[in-house]
Amino acid sequence: MNKIDIEIPKQKEYSYPVIISENLIEKAEEYIKHCTKAKKFLVVTNETIYPLFKERFKLSGSKFLVLPDGEEYKSLEYANKIIDSAIEDKLDRTDAIIALGGGVIGDMAGFGAAVYQRGIDYIQIPTTLLAQVDSSVGGKVAVNHREGKNLIGNFYQPKLVLSDISALDTLDLRQFKTGLAEVLKYAFIENSCRENGSFFKFLKDNREKIFAKDRNSIEELISTCCRLKSIVVNHDEKEKGLRAILNFGHTFAHAIEKTTNYTKYTHGEAVSIGMVWAFEFALSLNIIDKDYCEECINLIKDYGLMTKPDENIDENALFEAMTIDKKVQQGKIRFVIPKNNFKVEVISNIEGNDVLDFLKNIKNSY
Numbered sequence: 626m627n628k629i630d631i632e633i634p635k636q637k638e639y640s641y642p643v644i645i646s647e648n649l650i651e652k653a654e655e656y657i658k659h660c661t662k663a664k665k666f667l668v669v670t671n672e673t674i675y676p677l678f679k680e681r682f683k684l685s686g687s688k689f690l691v692l693p694d695g696e697e698y699k700s701l702e703y704a705n706k707i708i709d710s711a712i713e714d715k716l717d718r719t720d721a722i723i724a725l726g727g728g729v730i731g732d733m734a735g736f737g738a739a740v741y742q743r744g745i746d747y748i749q750i751p752t753t754l755l756a757q758v759d760s761s762v763g764g765k766v767a768v769n770h771r772e773g774k775n776l777i778g779n780f781y782q783p784k785l786v787l788s789d790i791s792a793l794d795t796l797d798l799r800q801f802k803t804g805l806a807e808v809l810k811y812a813f814i815e816n817s818c819r820e821n822g823s824f825f826k827f828l829k830d831n832r833e834k835i836f837a838k839d840r841n842s843i844e845e846l847i848s849t850c851c852r853l854k855s856i857v858v859n860h861d862e863k864e865k866g867l868r869a870i871l872n873f874g875h876t877f878a879h880a881i882e883k884t885t886n887y888t889k890y891t892h893g894e895a896v897s898i899g900m901v902w903a904f905e906f907a908l909s910l911n912i913i914d915k916d917y918c919e920e921c922i923n924l925i926k927d928y929g930l931m932t933k934p935d936e937n938i939d940e941n942a943l944f945e946a947m948t949i950d951k952k953v954q955q956g957k958i959r960f961v962i963p964k965n966n967f968k969v970e971v972i973s974n975i976e977g978n979d980v981l982d983f984l985k986n987i988k989n990s991y
């Protein structure tokens with residue numbers, strides 16, 4: 626069992642533990658009763674996850690709300706169903722909402738918890754690799770608007786995160802790889818979080834065990850990612866500075882997702898392509914060495930992650946999507962650019978023409 630404390634500087638009362646182990650869903654009651662005084666629990670999940678875990682999840686005072694499965698339901702309309710259900714079940718300010726699911730359920734249940742009666746306790750039980758290494762930690766909660774993803778949201782910390790690695794047994798390969806894209810991202814940014822990291826080597830040496838979902842390897846992998854995220858988030862809870870490095874690969878990724886209407890690629894697929902492009906872009910600007918660029922892209926390839934889109938995406942559409950992304954400040958595109966030796970840097974003065982030329986060239990190369 627691994628326990629990582631996510632500390633919120635200046636607001637110690639909002640700090641919370643992340644527990645990473647097997648069979649935590651069965652033991653939920655034991656952990657949850659220690660972190661909240663709630664007597665009633667609204668467990669938000671979806672119709673895919675519910676049949677998988679309903680028998681395993683035991684917590685007195687809990688009631689399930691089963692929502693449809695899909696990013697398209699991460700909306701105010703469905704967040705309102707969480708509120709309706711909380712009102713119907715007469716949850717008061719001392720009760721709690723539990724998210725049992727992937728990042729979609731986590732973000733939406735967290736949003737519901739943040740706004741219901743100005744905020745009630747909230748517990749995350751992430752069931753996808755992406756949610757265990759990324760979305761369950763850090764306190765970002767949101768729903769989508771038709772004009773863009775996560776446009777309506779806030780920062781709201783859970784009381785507890787229970788990452789049950791046995792939940793990953795039922796996750797399909799595509800979703801597992803989606804999480805792995807975020808995992809590899811941590812390896813590429815590690816030395817900007819702490820010195821002398823060895824996560825890249827761990828991932829290189831343990832690929833087969835990771836794909837076999839070997840318990841120790843997965844526990845170490847999730848723990849390392851959460852530890853790295855916690856270092857960053859501890860410094861920068863509300864994304865003013867250091868936290869931006871977590872967006873490595875994401876500026877291109879968000880543009881890919883947006884130009885393909887969020888339907889063609891999973892977030893992780895877009896992120897792995899985005900990281901490849903970020904390495905290629907940095908190479909074209911002579912920011913990284915060719916050997917380092919190849920070493921990193923080879924890890925992405927070894928993990929069987931996507932390195933390019935499987936269709937031509939118009940470079941002007943991609944560029945336009947990048948310029949309306951939240952990562953644009955004062956008209957300049959903000960890039961998390963890789964540097965040698967698993968470091969990254971946030972650069973805000975990249976010329977638009979350089980980006981457009983790069984997108985044109987990269988399109989011609991696949």
Ligand SMILES: NC(=O)c1ccc[n+]([C@@H]2O[C@H](COP(=O)([O-])OP(=O)(O)OC[C@H]3O[C@@H](n4cnc5c(N)ncnc54)[C@H](O)[C@@H]3O)[C@@H](O)[C@H]2O)c1
Nearest residue numbers: 673694727728729730752753755756759760765792795796
């Ligand atoms: N809050 C944050 O900091 C943050 C960070 C990254 C991503 N996100 C958000 O996370 C969402 C993506 O999360 P995701 O990748 O987990 O997608 P998801 O929640 O849609 O889950 C992916 C699929 O896996 C299914 N599933 C979940 N757990 C399963 C299990 N154990 N076995 C079998 N199937 C299972 C789900 O029903 C769904 O069909 C996006 O909405 C994104 O915006 C938030």
